[in-house]
Amino acid sequence: xxxxxxxxxxxxxxxxxxxxxxxxxxxxxxxxxxxxxxxxxxxxxxxxxxxxxxxxxxxxxxxxxxxxxxxxxxxxxxxxxxxxxxxxxxxxxxxxxxxxxxxxxxxxxxxxxxxxxxxxxxxxxxxxxxxxxxxxxxx
Amino acid sequence: xxxxxxxxxxxxxxxxxxxxxxxxxxxxxxxxxxxxxxxxxxxxxxxxxxxxxxxxxxxxxxxxxxxxxxxxxxxxxxxxxxxxxxxxxxxxxxxxxxxxxxxxxxxxxxxxxxxxxxxxxxxxxxxxxxxxxxxxxxxxxxxxxxxxxxxxxxxxxxxxxxxxxxxxxxxxxxxxxxxxxxxxxxxxxxxxxxxxxxxxxxxxxxxxxxxxxxxxxxxxxxxxxxxxxxxxxxxxxxxxxxxxxxxxxxxxxxxxxxxxxxxxxxxxxxxxxxxxxxxxxx
Amino acid sequence: xxxxxxxxxxxxxxxxxxxxxxxxxxxxxxxxxxxxxxxxxxxxxxxxxxxxxxxxxxxxxxxxxxxxxxxxxxxxxxxxxxxxxxxxxxxxxxxxxxxxxxxxxxxxxxxxxxxxxxxxxxxxxxxxxxxxxxxxxxxxxxxxxxxxxxxxxxxxxxxx
Numbered sequence: 001x002x003x004x005x006x007x008x009x010x011x012x013x014x015x016x017x018x019x020x021x022x023x024x025x026x027x028x029x030x031x032x033x034x035x036x037x038x039x040x041x042x043x044x045x046x047x048x049x050x051x052x053x054x055x056x057x058x059x060x061x062x063x064x065x066x067x068x069x070x071x072x073x074x075x076x077x078x079x080x081x082x083x084x085x086x087x088x089x090x091x092x093x094x095x096x097x098x099x100x101x102x103x104x105x106x107x108x109x110x111x112x113x114x115x116x117x118x119x120x121x122x123x124x125x126x127x128x129x130x131x132x133x134x135x136x137x138x139x
Numbered sequence: 140x141x142x143x144x145x146x147x148x149x150x151x152x153x154x155x156x157x158x159x160x161x162x163x164x165x166x167x168x169x170x171x172x173x174x175x176x177x178x179x180x181x182x183x184x185x186x187x188x189x190x191x192x193x194x195x196x197x198x199x200x201x202x203x204x205x206x207x208x209x210x211x212x213x214x215x216x217x218x219x220x221x222x223x224x225x226x227x228x229x230x231x232x233x234x235x236x237x238x239x240x241x242x243x244x245x246x247x248x249x250x251x252x253x254x255x256x257x258x259x260x261x262x263x264x265x266x267x268x269x270x271x272x273x274x275x276x277x278x279x280x281x282x283x284x285x286x287x288x289x290x291x292x293x294x295x296x297x298x299x300x301x302x303x304x305x306x307x308x309x310x311x312x313x314x315x316x317x318x319x320x321x322x323x324x325x326x327x328x329x330x331x332x333x334x335x336x337x338x339x340x341x342x343x344x345x346x347x348x349x350x351x352x353x354x355x356x357x358x359x360x361x362x363x364x365x366x367x368x369x370x371x372x373x374x375x376x377x378x379x380x381x382x383x384x385x386x387x388x389x390x391x392x393x394x395x396x397x398x399x400x401x402x403x404x405x406x407x408x409x410x411x412x413x414x415x416x417x418x419x420x421x
Numbered sequence: 422x423x424x425x426x427x428x429x430x431x432x433x434x435x436x437x438x439x440x441x442x443x444x445x446x447x448x449x450x451x452x453x454x455x456x457x458x459x460x461x462x463x464x465x466x467x468x469x470x471x472x473x474x475x476x477x478x479x480x481x482x483x484x485x486x487x488x489x490x491x492x493x494x495x496x497x498x499x500x501x502x503x504x505x506x507x508x509x510x511x512x513x514x515x516x517x518x519x520x521x522x523x524x525x526x527x528x529x530x531x532x533x534x535x536x537x538x539x540x541x542x543x544x545x546x547x548x549x550x551x552x553x554x555x556x557x558x559x560x561x562x563x564x565x566x567x568x569x570x571x572x573x574x575x576x577x578x579x580x581x
Contacts, residue, residue, distance in 0.1 A: 019513075022517075023511070023520070024504065026524075027504065027508035027509075027512055027517060027527055028499045028504065028508060029495035029496050029524045035458065036448070117438075117440075140439040140440055142422065142439050142483060142485030144486060167481045167483055168481055170483075171480065171481040171482070171483060175462065175480060176461065184483065184486075186483065231551065232550045233532075233548055233550065234481075234529075234551040237475040237476055238475075238477050238481060319550065319551065
């Protein structure tokens with residue numbers, strides 16, 4: 001089997017198989033992904049997500065979560081500076097669910113805390129009352 | 140929460156007899172998932188994965204395997220049970236097999252534990268030790284319910300033992316993937332030609348690991364009639380009947396991984412295949 | 422608690438909370454961000470490291486239980502600018518897209534070829550069965566492994 005030489009000079013542009021510039025740092029473990037970022041004194045986030053596929057949110061109670069030591073902020077849609085929606089083709093997705101959750105995993109609240117453990121615990125201490133819509137017949 | 144790395148076996152037994160809240164940690168493939176997700180915060184963790192006293196593996200008519208033997212070590216040819224080797228190969232991935240241990244599988248006592256149907260079919264004994272001594276419990280009596288067994292809080296599973304049953308053994312498992320899969324159903328078949336015994340162990344088909352005494356008797360009768368050392372081709376009818384009896388011994392439920400009906404179906408298929416496979420192995 | 426362990430050939434010390442995994446210590450305390458945290462349950466293999474020479478998921482190793490042990494991460498493979506042959510093979514074969522799974526695959530491949538320098542196709546697949554990739558469809562990854570296992574590959578670069 002013939003092997004490609006290790007050093008390749010680009011002779012032109014058209015027809016060349018260009019080496020991928022980000023591949024060497026990635027194979028060496030040196031490429032910085034979002035979760036590899038770290039700064040002194042940084043906060044850690046956790047997300048409270050809906051366990052229901054389709055439900056009406058009656059009430060979200062984050063008071064207990066806000067009181068936990070090390071928890072710096074807990075946000076629901078009430079705390080957002082805007083109710084604007086986002087989306088790829090169509091801006092129809094809320095940042096945080098307001099009155100209705102529409103998929104399992106939809107973000108309902110955000111927590112920022114001094115360490116990841118506290119952030120996760122705070123999502124568990126948040127309470128929400130929901131009323132599930134009837135499920136569609138299986139198809 | 141505190142973490143202590145055990146120095147030796149006596150150290151472990153001292154801990155277990157002086158405190159009731161000790162959580163043992165070997166390969167970590169079970170406990171660490173709970174720790175990572177914040178589901179458990181055990182008071183005291185005692186790491187026992189480096190104890191040389193748990194790493195033994197002897198074979199001389201009777202096989203004695205230490206609780207610290209990993210699935211990777213069980214992949215060796217001379218591990219003392221071909222069915223155990225086959226079961227170990229179905230566990231997880233290389234990363235999981237390098238960490239997970241026989242003792243972990245036994246002490247966790249999950250109905251889906253892959254080595255457990257083999258231990259049942261081999262009629263293996265679990266060896267328990269405490270400061271007050273050592274005892275052996277038949278595996279079929281050791282596990283009493285899902286994730287429950289008769290180990291006392293002051294006891295450590297130090298290994299398992301069984302009679303070397305020869306080469307006519309196999310293990311099969313049904314799951315959704317070829318790796319990293321929890322069994323939907325598992326089956327171990329051991330034909331001990333020298334001792335004239337057939338053992339069948341069923342996994343993921345009941346609250347504990349089940350034996351199939353009628354299937355075992357049926358197979359044993361055929362071997363008895365034809366001779367235990369002869370290699371024969373069984374008839375399709377015999378294989379099908381054996382499969383049917385294996386499936387009939389199961390007490391499966393519907394759960395996230397499959398239905399009871401499906402489990403019975405695959406057990407019958409696996410039973411027939413398993414017998415066809417070992418029939419010709421000397 | 423204070424931990425002492427051998428990491429990539431040198432003695433390192435680190436603080437660790439009792440519930441933390443070796444993966445957390447490697448990344449957040451020792452600055453070795455190459456091993457990734459994706460599933461936290463030993464299913465994806467992106468945290469694969471060698472512990473006392475054995476391929477394991479660092480997320481399933483309790484930090485406290487790693488005291489005094491030898492750990493090798495993806496960062497141990499390259500020598501300065503020179504990539505390890507396995508790393509170079511992944512680059513050349515086009516086996517790196519988002520790259521999040523890549524360190525885990527590279528460590529798993531290095532461990533495979535160390536123990537089995539001429540693996541069969543089935544052995545390659547089995548050896549990598551603990552590593553998941555969402556981007557490539559695995560084709561180029563398998564090519565990269567075959568490339569790095571080929572006779573003579575890497576002779577001109579450093580060998581392990």
